[in-house]
Amino acid sequence: MNAFSAPSSTPVLSVRQLRKSYAGNPVLKSVDLSVHQGEIACLIGPSGAGKSTILRCINFLEKPEAGEITFFGERLCSEDGNVFHTAPERALQAARARMPMVFQHFNLFSHRTVIENVMEGQIVVLRRHKDEARERARTCLARVGMLDRAEFYPDQLSGGQKQRVAIARALAMSPALILFDEPTSALDPGLVQEVQSVMRDLSAEGMTMLIVTHDMRLVKSIATTVHFCADGHILESGSPALLLHKTNPGRIRTFMAAAAH
């Protein structure tokens, strides 16, 4: 048995034999991955390995080609014999609202204020009343320490502040899982800390997260599970301690050593 064992409950998210190619060029060959309640799963691996593609397929920003994705027991896509099925658009939208994504380049709505950014999904997707949405937005902004900037526009914020607002925007959806794609990669070194610290607070509060990152300090301080991804496969999964251990395969160790800088 593996020194690391995953929690035994049914996973929040489970991905099996996921495949995806761009213009005939296979990017994801067969990806298996599951995320359990309260787990902080970090997805690491060399550039071009397909990490972002995995996240984008999970919430259907890209359409997978084959395989199965189950979110809270609901099949988002599956294979029946050789036929690949995708859940109806409505079901995908409902699933996305429960696993919002935080992007490397923040992607805040530039024509809306900070608080409007955090209210937007609540009003348009969850159909919450404006007052309720505002109240919840204020709570979420307070959690990421951005309440005092509620009336600012995104272009008046620093990168770290934008990313914290983006996290609040995801939080406002009352998500079951938050997907992060390199949340600290576009930040100046001095601003990485504030975003990491917000993410650590979320993990302490039991938020389930799937994080693609190159930031090994974040991995060490936050991850409960690490998945090493290369060549369109998950090559290894385990606890951070195990993956960082000297005995792990050469490829991962080399990657870790390089990423530590």
Added chain:
Amino acid sequence: MYNFFFLEVPEHLPFLLKGALVTIELSLISMILGTLLGFFLAIGRLSPRRVLRLPLDVFVEIIRDTPLIVQLLLIYFSLPEAGIVLSAFWAGIAGLTLNLAAYLSEVFRAAISAVDPGQKAAAISLGMSPVAVYRRVVIPQAGLACLPTLGGYFVALLKDCSLVSFISVNELLRHATIVISDTFDSMNTYIMVAIIYFVMSFVSARIIRQIEIRLTPSNRRGTITIPLTMDKEGAR
């Protein structure tokens, strides 16, 4: 000797202004219809479906490659032979609308394509439907981006309205020719007409600019653009 125009023309001024009013009507109506039609043309031309895209592309190309005056003459004098009879006024509206829509569809298409894909992805990842993404993110941002260009087209439209005098719409320029046939004072009449056009264009350009400023997010109320302390320093 130069005949100062205030002596002769002013008694015809109300008549000229009545023409100007028609010019304003023409431009306002075609502005609204042209913007709407241009928007739907742009959406259609962005469609992945070739059957929809191709005819619209051809239509826009034809409009853009023929003079407006020829289009107006065709609509007013040739369409009746095909059984479509429009009054001069509505033939003018039709021509101006189609023309504006063709040009604006280019502007809108470019602005829509230029919307940050990252923000669209963010909207989708929150669970928005494609329609909601358009309504809440793409349209507002594309709209803001093309406001200045739109303003320019509106002012150009106001001046293009003079062309419909050729199909006997009683707008400003046609009223001017009537005044001239009455007074034989073409110079002063045309100066008057030029002044009226100038005032209309100038004022509408200002109005459009104000709307633009009002709608730009960072100029909206309650926004702090500069740290307050710096603002106070500067005021002293």
